[in-house]
Amino acid sequence: MSEPTLHAISGVPLEEFVADPYPYYHRLRSETPTYRDAESGAWIVTRYADAGAILRDARFVAQKPFFNEPELERLQQISERWMVLRDPPAHTRLRRLVNHAFTPRIVENLGPHIEHMVGQMLDRVQAAGSMELIHDLAFPLPVAVIAHMLGVPPDRHADFKRWSEALANLS
Numbered sequence: 001m002s003e004p005t006l007h008a009i010s011g012v013p014l015e016e017f018v019a020d021p022y023p024y025y026h027r028l029r030s031e032t033p034t035y036r037d038a039e040s041g042a043w044i045v046t047r048y049a050d051a052g053a054i055l056r057d058a059r060f061v062a063q064k065p066f067f068n069e070p071e072l073e074r075l076q077q078i079s080e081r082w083m084v085l086r087d088p089p090a091h092t093r094l095r096r097l098v099n100h101a102f103t104p105r106i107v108e109n110l111g112p113h114i115e116h117m118v119g120q121m122l123d124r125v126q127a128a129g130s131m132e133l134i135h136d137l138a139f140p141l142p143v144a145v146i147a148h149m150l151g152v153p154p155d156r157h158a159d160f161k162r163w164s165e166a167l168a169n170l171s
Contacts, residue, residue, distance in 0.1 A: 061087045101149060110145065117144050139165075 017024055029046045036043050045051045054060045079085055083094040121140065125131040140161060147160040 110149070113148060114141070114145060117141060117148075139168075 012024065025046065028044070033047045033050060034043065034045050045054060083091060083098065086094060118137070118141065121137050125136050131137070143161045143164045144157060147157050152160045
């Protein structure tokens with residue numbers, strides 16, 4: 001028997017799944033909480049407790065080849081340096097460094113700037129007459145905040161957002 005795919009487990013057309021995935025997520029959590037997706041080769045873990053247990057278990061490591069295709073070898077070398085794909089102690093060391101950028105004072109001082117960015121984003125969706133929450137606010141806001149924190153000039157924010165989207169869509 002072949003390994004299941006997300007489509008096979010959800011049992012619905014992709015368009016329907018994308019339009020409202022939550023009933024299928026519920027079904028996955030109750031009927032197939034852990035499985036290996038045949039298309040991507042990834043393990044899908046749908047319950048919070050199971051995911052937490054895996055993240056705390058040293059037998060599960062992040063530093064595995066993320067890109068197995070030979071033409072993506074350079075991207076694999078670069079991704080091996082990403083904090084989220086590192087295991088302790090390297091992950092711990094990098095996280096400790098990053099935490100210095102997120103002290104309560106720094107985050108509090110970002111408040112007015114974040115409010116301004118949200119206002120600009122909401123002005124754009126109001127002018128458009130509709131809003132898609134993820135596309136128009138939930139994804140671009142953290143990208144804009146991080147770009148600001150890194151000192152990316154405002155005229156390069158569109159590039160930074162495009163690069164972030166490209167990285168987020170790698171799989």
